[in-house]
Amino acid sequence: MMICGLVEGDTYTRSLEEGNKYYKELIVRNLIEVDTDYPSQLICNMHDVIRSFAQFVARDEALLVHSGETIKKKLGAQSFLRLSIETKGVECDEFEWRYLREQKSLRTLIVTGNLKLQSGDSLVTFSSLRTLHIEGVNMAALLEYVCQLKHLRYLALKRTDMCRLPENIHGMKFLQHISLEGCESLMKLPDSIIKLQGLRFLDIDDTLVNSIPRGFRALTNLRVLYGFPAYIDGDWCSLEELGSLSQLNELSLESLENVSSALLAAKARVDAKKQLTYLGLKCGGRVGDGLVQGEVSESKEEEQMIEAVFDVLCPQPCIEYISIKRYFGRRLPGWMTSTVMVPLESLKILVLEHLPCCTQLPDGLCRLPYLEWIKVMNAPVIKCIGPEFVQQYNQLHRPSSQLAATFPKLQQMHFDGMEEWGEWVWETEVKAMPLLEVLRITSCKLGRMPPGLMSHAIALKKLTIRRVRGLHSLENFVSVVELDLYDIPELAMISNIPKLQKLTIKCCPKLEMLQEMAALRRLELRVFRRENQLPVYLPTVKPSHLLLTCSLEVLTSMAEGESSSEWDKFSHIKQVEAYAEEGGDEKKWHVLYTSESSNIQTNIHQDRLVEEEE
Numbered sequence: 001m002m003i004c005g006l007v008e009g010d011t012y013t014r015s016l017e018e019g020n021k022y023y024k025e026l027i028v029r030n031l032i033e034v035d036t037d038y039p040s041q042l043i044c045n046m047h048d049v050i051r052s053f054a055q056f057v058a059r060d061e062a063l064l065v066h067s068g069e070t071i072k073k074k075l076g077a078q079s080f081l082r083l084s085i086e087t088k089g090v091e092c093d094e095f096e097w098r099y100l101r102e103q104k105s106l107r108t109l110i111v112t113g114n115l116k117l118q119s120g121d122s123l124v125t126f127s128s129l130r131t132l133h134i135e136g137v138n139m140a141a142l143l144e145y146v147c148q149l150k151h152l153r154y155l156a157l158k159r160t161d162m163c164r165l166p167e168n169i170h171g172m173k174f175l176q177h178i179s180l181e182g183c184e185s186l187m188k189l190p191d192s193i194i195k196l197q198g199l200r201f202l203d204i205d206d207t208l209v210n211s212i213p214r215g216f217r218a219l220t221n222l223r224v225l226y227g228f229p230a231y232i233d234g235d236w237c238s239l240e241e242l243g244s245l246s247q248l249n250e251l252s253l254e255s256l257e258n259v260s261s262a263l264l265a266a267k268a269r270v271d272a273k274k275q276l277t278y279l280g281l282k283c284g285g286r287v288g289d290g291l292v293q294g295e296v297s298e299s300k301e302e303e304q305m306i307e308a309v310f311d312v313l314c315p316q317p318c319i320e321y322i323s324i325k326r327y328f329g330r331r332l333p334g335w336m337t338s339t340v341m342v343p344l345e346s347l348k349i350l351v352l353e354h355l356p357c358c359t360q361l362p363d364g365l366c367r368l369p370y371l372e373w374i375k376v377m378n379a380p381v382i383k384c385i386g387p388e389f390v391q392q393y394n395q396l397h398r399p400s401s402q403l404a405a406t407f408p409k410l411q412q413m414h415f416d417g418m419e420e421w422g423e424w425v426w427e428t429e430v431k432a433m434p435l436l437e438v439l440r441i442t443s444c445k446l447g448r449m450p451p452g453l454m455s456h457a458i459a460l461k462k463l464t465i466r467r468v469r470g471l472h473s474l475e476n477f478v479s480v481v482e483l484d485l486y487d488i489p490e491l492a493m494i495s496n497i498p499k500l501q502k503l504t505i506k507c508c509p510k511l512e513m514l515q516e517m518a519a520l521r522r523l524e525l526r527v528f529r530r531e532n533q534l535p536v537y538l539p540t541v542k543p544s545h546l547l548l549t550c551s552l553e554v555l556t557s558m559a560e561g562e563s564s565s566e567w568d569k570f571s572h573i574k575q576v577e578a579y580a581e582e583g584g585d586e587k588k589w590h591v592l593y594t595s596e597s598s599n600i601q602t603n604i605h606q607d608r609l610v611e612e613e614e
Contacts, residue, residue: 039412061080065083065084075100081108082108084110084111084112095111095114095115097116097142098121108133109126111137112133112136117139123145123146123149124145131153132154135159139160139162140161143157143165146172147168147171150172152172154177157183161185163185163186163187167190168192170196173198176198177201178199180207181227182205182206183207186204189209189213194218202219202222202224203224211233211238216238219245220244222245223247223248223249223250224249224250228251228254230258231258232258232264237259239259242267242269243268248275251278253282255283257283261308262308265313268313271313271314277321278323279315279319279323281313303329306329313333315335317343320370324352325353325354332352344368347371348370348372348373351375352376352377353376354377354378356381363389366406366407374414375414375416376416378418379417379421383421384421386425387425389426404431405432409435411438414439414440415444416442416443419444423447424446424449427451428451430452430456431456434457434458436457438462439453441468444467444468446468447472454476458479459479462480462484463484466487466488469489471490471491475493478498478499480497482502482503486508487507491511492510493511494515495514495516497517498518501521502524503523504523507528511535512537520541522545523543523545524547526549526550527548532551534569538569539568539572542572542573545574546573546577547577548576549586550578552580555590555604558570558591570593571598573593574594576592578591589603590602590603591604
């Protein structure tokens with residue numbers, strides 16, 4: 001906001017990151033709505049009415065143009081200070097750069113999607129630009145002119161074809177934000193970048209940059225640094241350059257498997273960064289998707305070395321978000337164990353992804369008072385989540401008194417890709433997770449849901465279970481409103497979910513009983529194409545709306561109405577939409593039914609006869 005001049009103040013005495021305060025205020029006032037699928041709260045939606053009003057207020061200064069709109073006509077009508085063009089997903093509707101030539105007063109330019117350049121196109125026209133954001137565009141030809149934008153504060157070139165930054169980038173004295181995320185052709189940073197004394201944000205995540213210029217430590221104003229590569233050159237380790245960057249709020253480190261000793265890792269001084277709220281730690285190289293456990297590291301010594309490296313990267317108590325990815329140690333860092341978990345007392349979000357050798361989850365998370373979101377993904381050798389996950393233990397490893405619930409603030413928990421996980425121990429006497437709202441479990445062989453979850457997760461609203469082998473029943477989730485089930489081959493019964501309003505069932509061939517779900521409004525059902533009848537449990541539930549995908553044989557029978565053998569299974573439902581797939585078209589054949597009129601609309605007979613005649 002301060003970069004664009006929307007907030008008054010001296011940018012050298014006030015933190016640019018104060019914009020977060022205004023962003024949160026917009027959320028509190030319901031002007032934007034956080035997408036709960038993203039724990040960082042960085043992805044938001046805006047209601048169409050609010051968006052239209054904002055465009056109306058800013059109509060004399062700003063223009064937002066989406067795919068399919070007449071871009072050339074709108075740009076020719078007047079001059080703007082702020083311009084956003086989106087042509088993403090429309091291959092035949094490329095935006096031509098020449099349309100912008102008369103917009104010489106631009107302060108902010110955002111282009112996302114397709115971009116068509118011609119000989120002579122350049123950035124020189126936009127000498128007043130403060131913000132340039134280009135995403136998913138082939139724009140390497142424009143890059144040589146970027147250093148002529150002397151007033152530029154914000155430069156984002158995300159997922160573009162650029163392979164280098166200009167060597168004279170140090171001439172852009174006001175530049176404070178550089179984002180190169182997803183530029184897969186970018187291999188190095190220019191040496192002169194260390195002269196950008198005002199730089200506060202640098203993102204080289206998901207690029208091929210595997211080294212940084214010596215002297216990087218001079219960028220002492222950096223607040224955000226993503227994708228910093230760890231590597232060793234002789235007796236020098238790149239992590240040394242981070243030691244003096246004491247103002248960092250967010251930091252992610254890459255390729256930590258390259259660090260050969262804990263002493264070198266300690267020189268990053270992560271434990272001394274008192275303003276750090278986000279820490280990302282990631283290995284690379286051989287630790288890739290699909291590697292067989294046991295083949296990840298070449299020796300036990302390598303496992304012990306990576307464990308030692310991670311042990312010294314312990315953040316300060318102010319840390320709020322930790323992400324650990326592609327870590328091949330057998331145990332998680334020592335500072336995540338129950339005996340020293342107190343330093344993480346401010347932690348709100350924990351993400352653990354791709355842990356091919358890790359044998360158990362941290363045993364002290366339940367002690368954290370502010371933890372809101374946990375995600376564990378691809379941990380293929382964890383077999384059991386034991387009582388230590390939800391129950392506090394004293395120094396003698398005995399259960400402590402359960403006067404207060406553990407995980408007191410936890411709202412979302414995801415367990416994805418824990419292939420060998422078969423047991424979750426949580427007994428009813430252990431109080432935990434009273435505020436849990438969303439639980440997702442996928443790709444495991446969990447045999448039953450723990451009694452403690454059903455007894456104490458009284459705020460649980462959305463439950464998703466997918467690709468789980470061995471689960472036979474789901475019962476007694478008295479607060480769940482939305483249940484999503486997919487590919488659970490042994491599931492036979494769902495019972496006592498009295499507040500359930502939306503139920504999705506796909507590929508659960510043994511399911512025969514649905515009961516005690518009187519509030520059900522919407523049922524989405526997909527049955528196997530080889531099945532020749534509707535499920536036997538349909539007459540026992542009464543949703544207001546049934547959305548069904550089935551075989552053409554079953555749909556043909558439904559189209560016969562009262563004479564159909566399937567009539568008694570769906571005739572009591574107020575509204576039925578049923579479809580059959582053919583030739584990749586999921587909705588080619590349909591049956592639409594309304595119980596009030598007992599009316600059936602279908603194209604299944606007439607259209608099939610026409611096709612047969614042809």
